[in-house]
Amino acid sequence: MSLLSRFSMLLRHCLVASLIGVPAAFAASPAVVVENPKEVHAIVVGVDQYQHLARLKGAAADARDIETSLRAMGVQDVTALYDDKADRDSILKNVDDLSARIRPGDLVILSIAGHGAQEPERVKGSEADGKDAVFLLAGFDTAGAGTRQRILDKEFNHLIKAFESRGARVLFVADTCSGGGLAREVDPRGSEMIYRSVPTYAISDDELKPVSTPSDAFATELDFTRTIFLAAVDKNSKAPEIKVPGVDGYRGALSYALARALEGAADANGDGKITIEELFAYVRQVTYQLSDQRQTIVSASAPRLDVNTEPVVELSRSVTFVTPPGSAPSAVAANIALGGAARATPAGSLPPFPPQRPLRVAVLDGSSAQLADVTPLESRFEAVAPNQNPELIWDPKSGDVISGGDVIAREVGKDELPGVIDRAAAVRALKQMAARSVQPILLLPDNKVHHLGSQVEVAIDQLSNRSLLLFNLAGDGTVQLLYPQNESEAELMNKPEYRLPIKVRGPFGADQIVAITAPERMPQLEQALGKLNARRTAGQLVRILSQYADAGMRLGSVGVFTAP
Known part of the structure; x- marks a missing residue:
């Protein structure tokens, strides 16, 4: 039985189902603590305030x-280094200190967030492209001491x-990048995109003395025994x-997904263990969706x-209960007992999802x-x-509406904007x-951006013995029910995957x-969605889900971006 199943009745009674809330089945999971917190250690690094490079906003x-989530779960050995405190000497010293106190079987989480870059490889032949990836710290410069x-x-x-070598298991997380490739071009009329990489540079008077050896340069995941990488x-x-x-400012999608995963959201089968595959699957999908598939x-893993x-x-x-996703994380109450069995909480004791x-x-x-004089339909x-x-930019000359660097609707007049706004709020x-x-769910x-006449496919997995509802939110806010189309399709799926072929047209x-x-089947939700079908009713969607969502439901979405 899943974690959501165990607490579904509690959630349904404590969360208000409304347009401005989140359905109970998708609300915050019960807070979790690490079974053996003394066996978990972490060093987390985040750098925004670069002295000589473009500054970041979310690292x-x-x-x-991540630090807050770990502490809330009972982990005490967390070293957090931010901005100028995350200098090279401090990081290396804290790694050495931690190496001295860990024991066999302990878990070490090493997480970094900030700018990355590429440099010519130091050990010839160690990289197929001849380039090393580099993590840059706040004081980095291309000459002198900053190197x-x-x-x-x-x-x-x-x-x-x-x-x-000390017998520890390691989770290494790198929320940074060193390349220049884009999954999808960015419309220049949209808000400026911030990337965690810097252009190629040349080093002079290099004072770096790497701690790595030539053998380290050739290491791959095959050379590790207890490590997983993200x-x-x-x-x-x-x-x-x-x-x-729901979160102020900017973030890295990977780090956000990791923090939610560790809080228990990745425990897909609710057995109290987050396996490597559960962690990978959850973080991969949430990162993919939050980044609008740009990532x-x-x-x-070893x-x-x-x-x-x-x-x-x-x-x-x-x-x-932890703070709902999208809100600033907060510490779990201090009266949590390790290994304590879950028990009912009086109705009304849970905080509602923030408006x-x-x-x-x-x-x-x-x-x-x-x-x-634009009058909202549902969404303010x-x-x-x-x-x-x-979050939306309307170009009145072309009628294009841009969101996150993508054109989501074209030839939109002012009177059609409320439908597009409802759609954006629903997404x-x-x-x-x-x-x-x-x-x-994936797009293949x-x-x-896919153009007129091209073929794409939406792939939905992990469907065996589950019912499926599939619908589309068009750019103008129109809801289109795609599956099921008849009574036989409404039965539980007898295969693990479903593929939806799409031919691009206007x-x-x-x-x-x-x-x-x-x-189980979802006849009431299916019927309710059917009433929204072929109408600009995106603004009613969240209210419908709030009314009919139930325990055990999963939700995923993927954007199909098209142009003539």
């Missing part, structure tokens, strides 16, 4: 989120091996900082580890007065200037729901394909 917040303020990827190999993107791609729904994580059974952490349920703030909408030319909005971090809420109970063959922009699955 320090990423580290604080010491970086850590080579080969040095991380060396540090991880030091932990393994990276924001592959070596050739960029990792953007994103806006997570596909890289995951790897070959001797059985990813299906090997636990990363073991958890104990508590009766206290959704109005959607921020800008007019490209800055004439926000044009929005003064506020008019802001283009430089005030809008925002769907992302929050998915972070608690995610359904795997890639996440680029109208162009963005379609959000949403999959909801459950261990």
Whole structure:
């Protein structure tokens, strides 16, 4: 039985189902604590405030989120280094100190967030492309003393091996990037995208003396015995900082997903153990969705580890609830007992999901007065200037509506804006729901902008013995029910996957394909969605889900971006 199943009745009685809330089945999971917190150790690093490079906005917040989640779960040995405190000497010293006190079987979490780069390889022949990946620290400079303020990827190999030599297990998380490739081009009219990589540079008067050895330079995951790896993107791609729904400022999608995973959201079968495969699957899907598919994580594990059974952490349920996803994390109440059995909490004792703030909408030319007479349908909005971090930007000349660097609707008149706003608000809420109970869904063959006549496919997995509801949110806010189309399709799935072929045609922009699955049929939800079908009713969607969502449901969505 899943964790959501065990607490479904409690959640249904304590959370208000409304348009501005999140359905009970997708609400915050019961807080968890680590079964043996003294066996878990962490060093978390986050750097925003670079002295000589473009500053970031979310790396320090990423580290604080992971730190807070670990402490809330009972982990006491957490070393957090932010900005200028995360210098090279401090990081290496803390790694050495931790190596001296860990014991065989302990888990070490080493997490880094900040700028990355590529440099010519130091050990010839160690990299197929001839380039080393590098993590840059706050004081990094290309000449003199600042050249010491970086850590080579080969040095991380060396540090991880030091932990393994003490018998420890290691989770290494790199929310950074060193490449320049984009999953999808960014519309320049949208809000500026922030990436965690810097252009190529040349080092002079290099004072770096790596701690790694030549053998470290050739190490791959095959050379480790107890380590699992998570990276924001592959070596050739960029990792953007994103806006997570309900969270102020910018974040790294990988770090946010990791923090929620460790809090228990990755425990897919509710057995109290987050296996390697559960961790990988959860973080991969949540990162993919939060980044609007601009980011596909890289995951790897030592070959001797059985990813299906090997636990990363073991958890104990508590009766206290963590802050819902998307809100600033808060510490779990101090009266949690390790190993304590879950028990009922009186109705009304849980905090409701925080209300959704109005959607921020800008007019490209800055004439926000044009929005003064736009009447909302369901979702509230506020008019802001283009430089005030809008979530939607409307170009009145072309009618394009841009969100996060993507054109989501084209040839939109002012009277059609409320439907687009409702759609954007619904997608925002769907992302929050998915972070608690995610359904795997992918777009194939890639996440680029697809043009008229091209073929794509939506792939939905892990469907055996589950029912499936599939619908589309078009760019203008129209809801389209895609599956089931008849009574026979409404039965439980007898195969593990479903493929939806799509041929691109107009109208162009963005379609959000949403999959909801459950261990039982969902006739009431299916009927309710049917009433929204073929109408601009995106704003009613969250209210419908709030009314009919139930325990065991999973939700996932994927965007299909199209152009003529």
